[in-house]
Amino acid sequence: MITEKMNQAESLDAVVIRFVGDSGDGMQLTGTQFSDTSAMFGNDVATFPNYPSEIRAPQGSLYGVSGFQVHIGSVEVSTPGDNLDLLVAMNPAGLKTNLYAVKPGQTIIVDVDSFTKKNLEKAQYETNPLHDGSLENYRVVEVPMTSLTKEALKDIEGLDNKSITRSKNMFALGMVYWLYDRSPEHTIEFFHKKFRNKPHLIEANTKVLNAGFFYAETIELIPNSYSISPAKMAGGTYRIIMGNTATAWGFLAAAEKSGLELFLGSYPITPATDILHELVKHKHFGVKAFQAEDEIAGISSAIGASFAGDLAITTTSGPGLALKGEALGLAMMIELPLVVVNVQRGGPSTGLPTKTEQSDLLQAMYGRNGESPVIVLAASTPANCFTYAYQAAKLALEHMTPVVLLTDGYIANGSAPWKIKKLEELPEIKNHIVKEAKENWHPYDRDEETLARNWAIPGTPGLEHRVGGLEKDRITGDVSHVPENHEIMTHTRAEKVKRVQNYIPEVVPEFAEEGDLLVIGWGGTYGSLHSAVKQLNSEGYKNIGFAHFNYINPLPKNTGELLKKFKKIVVCELNNGQFVNVLRMHFNQDFLQHNKIQGLPFANSELIEKFKQLVK
Amino acid sequence: METTIQKKYTYKDFGNDQEVRWCPGCDDYVILRSVQKALPEMGVKKEDVVFISGIGCSSRFPYYMGTYGMHGIHGRAPAIASGVKLANPDLSVWVITGDGDSMAIGGNHFIHVLRRNIDLNIILFNNEIYGLTKGQFSPTSLVGQKTKSSPFGNTQPPFSPGELAIGAQARFFARIGGNAPKEMSDIFVEAEKFKGTSLIEVLQNCVIFNDGCYVKYTDKTVREDKQLFVEHGKPMIFGKDKNKGLVLKGLKLETVTIGENGITEDDILVHDAKEKDPTMHQMLVRLEYPLVTGIIRSFEDVTLEERENALTEQIKAKSDFKVTNDLFFSGETYQVK
Known part of the structure; x- marks a missing residue:
């Protein structure tokens, strides 16, 4: 059976999987286990949890849905991905709120036991989506997970009803392990650590996990299986x-x-x-x-x-x-x-x-x-x-x-x-601690290169001094209201930060050093922007470069020079245009914007479309 | 055998060359000098002393000291000082604050620093007015008090700092008039000796905006009759003739005269500052006649830094993690070739 499955396994570069359920259904744990196991297997992974701000929103409600998305790849994956290859929905609310993200033709696994009249109502379904044809474009796998979990656990003593129903997430995980050719071993080890003093819980969870794994295998409910080879990553310990x-x-x-x-x-x-x-x-x-x-x-x-x-x-x-x-x-x-x-x-x-x-x-x-x-x-x-x-x-x-x-x-x-x-x-870290009193010492004595003042620490004899929010004399460190002194101190503090430019790396563009379009981002959007430009590059758009900023103030020294090498610049941010205005203050150039303010990361498709339009 | 020779300081060692800029006649001068005179008595090294203040007239204090100091931001001195003390528990850390700084904008930090019992000494300059902003009512101003922001009389009832502090679990509370430098210095020395947060409320006269606000208690002519200066273990007796004292009647304190109605000195309550139960201390704080001064409460308790240090030592001894590499390579790691 296993051999046959291996032969059939379809080889994929990367897949995006999302586990969704009630906020008490253990979706975060399920997702984490899957991503850890995949990483151990050698895949590159990126994950993103998505949970409500309520701690335990009412069961079955649309706003109580908790999700965990995993992107695994044999190639570099730099975002948790946008469209899903697999959705595991533990209840109707999870299905309703996440269906939009599933790629047409892809798989949805549901716990059919949870599709009760009451839960359908809570999810505001007028008819059961499993029966009304609305899921025709997907491969829907209906699994009675709750009852199978109960059945698997019927012989274990000391489990209350709640613990039994709560372990159905492990049934789902077992199925997904089989589907993606992963061993459940890592998760079983995890049970042994987590429930060290509760052997009945180790047994129960292991049983359910295996039950899910074998269910997927033996019932052959799932026609194809996928394999994702290890990614090529730099050698080392991860x-x-x-x-x-x-x-x-x-x-x-x-x-x-x-x-x-x-x-x-x-x-x-x-x-x-x-x-x-x-x-x-x-x-x-x-x-x-x-x-x-x-x-x-x-x-x-x-x-x-x-x-x-x-x-x-x-x-x-x-x-x-x-x-x-x-x-x-x-x-x-x-x-x-x-x-x-x-x-x-x-x-x-x-x-x-x-x-x-x-x-x-x-x-x-x-x-x-x-x-x-x-x-x-x-x-x-x-x-x-x-x-x-x-x-x-x-x-x-x-x-x-x-x-x-x-x-x-x-x-x-x-x-x-x-x-x-x-x-x-890791690079050395210096400091400006002054250890002993020298004649004519002042708290605002500065390092000539960085303008950093020296750091005299209480407990050091002879360096007793006072600091405070009032402006200080630039030499003595005493309170000063002298107009020229205030101006000089203001300039000095600004210059000190500006000189940090001499100690930070230059910004290095990726994919193109000059060309028609420079995509600019900063902070947490790296993954989304990088994947989009990379995809375009592989489609032949060699005229699009990508520059991502980790140093915002001061900006890297070569920023202005880099900007001049592209005909168009688009600054992409998850806000209404903030970094773009910082750039506008510094550089007299035209900056286009792409902004999204939905509390969500950029989707790959929206970026691709935008960038293609800009180089048309 | 003494292995180190403690340097002998005088009050001058704790001053500096800065011109003191409070209004002439302000009690702040008395407090400054009392602190400078108390410090040489404490056996602390000058370099180990740190003064942290907030904002207000009183908070210029650190600039006039020869020690380490920080003039912070409004109301936050207890939080800044907590960081200093937790970073280095060997330091002697003082907080300088006023009634606006600690009771209004900094009220939250004030109650929490007391609750935690970090070994800090807090001197609260209470002049029942905002001085630096030129005369608005403060959280300790009296109802009816006319100020720049209450021209028809203040309508907001005041806090009693001692009552608030003890309610917030203060273990050490003392109150002293701004014109009693000797007693003040003695209290500062005791505050430094006390392990835990010490709060000293100084009834400080503002000569410009609230002149004479304490005169009915602190004027030299009435002081002995209107104030009861308490000392631990001694009967609570006051008055020019030392013949007035406190007794407990029902759930209230009452002033009686020794020699009248068969009252003898043995009937007078003995002050127990070290009692854990703060009930009596609260009653003493609330009395309007006599006004109770001196160290009202001094109950030694475990400090936050003692608890923290004990935990740290315990965990360090047990842990396999000695350096960050141990942590980073622990648990689930995997090799990529």
């Missing part, structure tokens, strides 16, 4: 990492490399809280993670810790950054190192907390009173959240200034393979 975890780990690495202790001051906010969750685990590295009473106390405590000599960070999302604005201005004024992570979400106000958007760029740049420049960076993939968190810490310490690191809900919750970085492979 792990699957979520963006928020990668961000947290970047700071752990930066603390160890710089020899400083890590302090996090934070207040819970979606979708940034997982960074706090991750860092509180690492007391063994001496991490001081302080859950404060509010966003302002989060950043203020971090400023205090920075004054006292720690590598200090604070984490938040859009509304929280607004609250932190005044304190961020203080950190800029007293010229202390500090990293503020803003995991962007849909705004304004409370907006769309669980959806993604790039609409805090101007807030990060300008959301403070007075002339208040800070360094702004943006990570662009789940894995490079590590790199940019590390880089943010390095720049803050080496330039004695706050840094805002922008990520977003899409990359923060998404996961992807990360080629693990050893500490010894």
Whole structure:
């Protein structure tokens, strides 16, 4: 049977699968297991969870649907994908809200047991879609998952009804493993770890998983099977990492490399809280993670810790950054190192907390009173959240200034393979700590190259000094209201940030160095934009280049030069046009825009269509 | 045997060459000098002392000190100071704040820093008015008080800082008049010795916008009769003739005269600042006559940093993760060739 299946297996480059169900149905776990297993097999993977902001929305309701999308490939996959090759729907609401994404002709697996009159009503179906012909264009596989799960578990003692129904997600996972030629072994190992002290749950979940696997195989309900070969990736040791975890780990690495202790001051906010969750685990590295009473106390405590000599960070999302604005201005004024992570979400106000958007760029740049420049960076993939968190810490310490690191809900919750970085492979991190008193020492003595001021830490004899939000004399550091001094200090603070240009890499265009169209993006849209331009390139559009920005303020030195090499420039953003206006301020050129503000990432098809139109 | 020689400081070591710019006659000068005189008595090294302030007249304080300091932003000094102390628990960290700074804009940080019991010393300059913005009512201004923003009289009832603080689980609360430098210095020394958050409310006269607001309690001619200066373990006796005292009648404190109606000194309540139950401390804080000053509450409890450090040490000892490489290569990794 197995051999026969292998022979039949259809070979594919990449597939996109989405698991959907009630927010209590375990869809996130199912999706994570599938992506982990695929990564171990050697596929490139990209995932994206999509869940409601309610913790447990009413069962069966349309707005309570929780989903997890996985894109696996034998080739590089840089987004979770847009159109689905397989939808697994655990209830009618899941089917209704996700059907739009399934490619015509592709497969939908449903738990037919959940298509009851009551659930159909909750999903606002007037007729049962399984019977009314509305799914004619798809290959629908009706599986009585709930009853098969119950049947599989009938002999196991100590299971209540709830535990039984809740394990039906493993039945679905088992079927999908068979379908894509994956071994359930990894997930069984996972059960052994997760339920170490509950052997009956290990047995139950394993049984259901295998039942799903064998059901798919023996009933031959699914006519074809697919195989996706391992992707070609650079050699090394990998792990699957979520963006928020990668961000947290970047700071752990930066603390160890710089020899400083890590302090996090934070207040819970979606979708940034997982960074706090991750860092509180690492007391063994001496991490001081302080859950404060509010966003302002989060950043203020971090400023205090920075004054006292720690590598200090604070984490938040859009509304929280607004609250932190005044304190961020203080950190800029007293010229202390500090990293503020803003995991962007849909705004304004409370907006769309669980959806993604790039609409805090101007807030990060300008959301403070007075002339208040800070360094702004943006990570662009789940894995490079590590790199940019590390880089943010390095720049803050080496330039004695706050840094805002922008990520977003899409990359923060998404996961992807990360080629693990050893500490010894990471760049050095210097600091400006002054250890002993020299004659004529002043707190605003600066490094000639970077203009970073020196960092005198409480506890160091002879360097006692006062900092504060009032303007300071540029030499003595005493409070000064002298007009010329204020102007000079304002210019100095701006120049200090500008000179960071000398320490960051140039932007390197992909696919074309000159041509008819330059596609520009920044931050979390890298995957979508890169795939679209890549596809066009392979279709013969060699005249389209792609430049993606991780350094927003200051911009890479060669930006202006690069822009001149293309006839048209289109700046693509998940906002109403923010980065494009930053570019307009700096460069006197025509910039076209492509904007999307739906709380969703760009779809490949919309980008392709747009770019084709622009080079017509 | 002493292995280090503690440097002997004088109050001058804790000042600097900056011109002090408060209004002539302001109690802030008294507080500044009292702090500078108390510091040499504390056995702390000058380089280990940090003053953090918010915004307001009082918050210019760090600029006049010879120690490390930060003039922060409005209301946030307790949060900044918490970060300083958690980053380096060996420092002696002081918060300078006013009634607007700590009770209004910084109310949230004020209650939470007390709840957590981080080892900080907070000096609250309470002048029942906004001085730096030139005379608006504050959260401690009295009902009916005429100010720039309440020309017909204030309609908002005030907080009592001590009552709020003890309600927020303050373990150390002291109150002292702004014209009592000696007692003030002594309280500062005790506050530094106390492990945990110490709050000292100074009844500070604003000569410009609220002159004389405490005169009925603090004027030298009435002070002894109107104030009860409490000391732990001593009977709560006051008055010029040392013949007035507090007794408990029902659920209320009552002032009695020793020698009248058969009352003797033995009937007078003895002050127990170290009692965990704050009921009596709250009653003392609320009294209007006599106004209770001195260290009203001083209950030693575990500090936040002690809890945090103990946990960290415990976890460090147990964990297999010594460096980040251990973490990064742990769990599920896989090889790509």
